[in-house]
Amino acid sequence: MGEEIRHPKMASTEDTNTTSGTSTQLVSLVNQAKDGNRSAFAQLVDRFHADVFRMVYYRIRSRADAEDIAQDVFLKAYQKISSINDAARFRGWLFSITLNRIRDYHRKKRFRSLFKVDDENIESHPPVETGSDQPEALDHILREDFWRQIGLILNKLSKMEREVFLLRFFDHLNINEIAGTLKKNESTVKTHLYRALAKFKKEPGIRQLLKEAIQ
Amino acid sequence: MNLDNEHHLDEQQLIQAVVDENDLPGAMQAHLVTCHQCRTSKESFEQELASLGQMAERYAPKPEKRIALPVHEATSTLRTFLNWRNTIGAAAAVAAVLIVFWGTTIVRNLTEYGADSVPSGLMDAKQLMTEVNMLVDNALPPLYLEISAENNPDYDKEFYQFLIPQIETETLSSYRWKRGTSSC
Numbered sequence: 001m002g003e004e005i006r007h008p009k010m011a012s013t014e015d016t017n018t019t020s021g022t023s024t025q026l027v028s029l030v031n032q033a034k035d036g037n038r039s040a041f042a043q044l045v046d047r048f049h050a051d052v053f054r055m056v057y058y059r060i061r062s063r064a065d066a067e068d069i070a071q072d073v074f075l076k077a078y079q080k081i082s083s084i085n086d087a088a089r090f091r092g093w094l095f096s097i098t099l100n101r102i103r104d105y106h107r108k109k110r111f112r113s114l115f116k117v118d119d120e121n122i123e124s125h126p127p128v129e130t131g132s133d134q135p136e137a138l139d140h141i142l143r144e145d146f147w148r149q150i151g152l153i154l155n156k157l158s159k160m161e162r163e164v165f166l167l168r169f170f171d172h173l174n175i176n177e178i179a180g181t182l183k184k185n186e187s188t189v190k191t192h193l194y195r196a197l198a199k200f201k202k203e204p205g206i207r208q209l210l211k212e213a214i215q
Numbered sequence: 216m217n218l219d220n221e222h223h224l225d226e227q228q229l230i231q232a233v234v235d236e237n238d239l240p241g242a243m244q245a246h247l248v249t250c251h252q253c254r255t256s257k258e259s260f261e262q263e264l265a266s267l268g269q270m271a272e273r274y275a276p277k278p279e280k281r282i283a284l285p286v287h288e289a290t291s292t293l294r295t296f297l298n299w300r301n302t303i304g305a306a307a308a309v310a311a312v313l314i315v316f317w318g319t320t321i322v323r324n325l326t327e328y329g330a331d332s333v334p335s336g337l338m339d340a341k342q343l344m345t346e347v348n349m350l351v352d353n354a355l356p357p358l359y360l361e362i363s364a365e366n367n368p369d370y371d372k373e374f375y376q377f378l379i380p381q382i383e384t385e386t387l388s389s390y391r392w393k394r395g396t397s398s399c
Contacts, residue, residue, distance in 0.1 A: 038284065041284065042284065045282045045284070049278060049282055050277070050278060053277075053278040054271075054272060054275050057275050057276065058271060058275065063276045066278070067278060067279065067280045070278060070282065071280065071282055071283065074282045074284070075284075075285070078284055078285060142274075143274040146270055146271075146274050147274065150271070169264045169265070169267055169268045170267070170268050170271050170272075172268060175234075175235060190234050190235055190238065193234050194230055194231060194234050197230045197233060197234065197264075198226075198227070198230055200264075201226065201230065201260075206267070207263060210263045210266050210267055210270070211263065
């Protein structure tokens, strides 16, 4: 696991440097999509599909449901794109829709759980024999361990702390974008992020895993 | 490089620096710039968090389904055409309903008033059959029926019995035999 790790600070700096061109292009695409250009919207879908899908998957841990929710998100965005006032805020706006869809999903899931005894939805990945010679066996074990550790950490965070933490380090949004997405002010976001990081720092399991990944 | 341990960032300040370095007090910000140890601690923590996001991305599945967008939004010309087409379609539908209603009314009228439109020969035959049936019931013409008092309700069965008494078939001797008496 000696892959190159992108530094968050570097990432944000890189973003500010490189996004001037891409953000202009993005704004142009959003404006064209607002005018009913379907092709422009299709390009926006291509650009953000993976991000939206992952964002959903991180929160519900079900591939099939994540696919369906991502589809819903883009349909909703297609219908409502004319309501965007600031095209530069498209990403935050799209992520807001995604979070709303995820909330709807959890609400429906809670309602269904009233009538169902077993409503465990977090899917495990296809079973791989641990003793087998398959090259993906080790990767499977690492993946399972990683998501288990993440689950343990996220369960210790409050709802808001968890959301801010995920948006910052999993979805790579900056503080300003998180504030826009959650419709909170920046100091509130920072407070929740601070508390989340303080709890994260006390988790030796995941930190050891990450240190090994860095090395 | 600042080697004074008393001024190193504590854990809370380190977390605060990761959240937003600009929120640290000015002295701490200045220390962070110069202190290699604090800078390394901060960057190490940031690196952990960055690798967290990257591992999550790596261990998340890739979307397989493509996003299906709704059918092409109609352009203004096409929309106008579609509107015209809708209008024509609606008019055709209304016309079809009227035709069906009108047709149904005609058929109903034909059924109800069909007798009016049957040929006169057929009507004569029907009238003739009615007269024949009346004659079968009573062959006397109405005038004779008046004379015969056939239609008078006062002339009931008792009246006729009075006019034409029933003939006694039993003899006196047979009557006495039935009663068990004799003439001797």
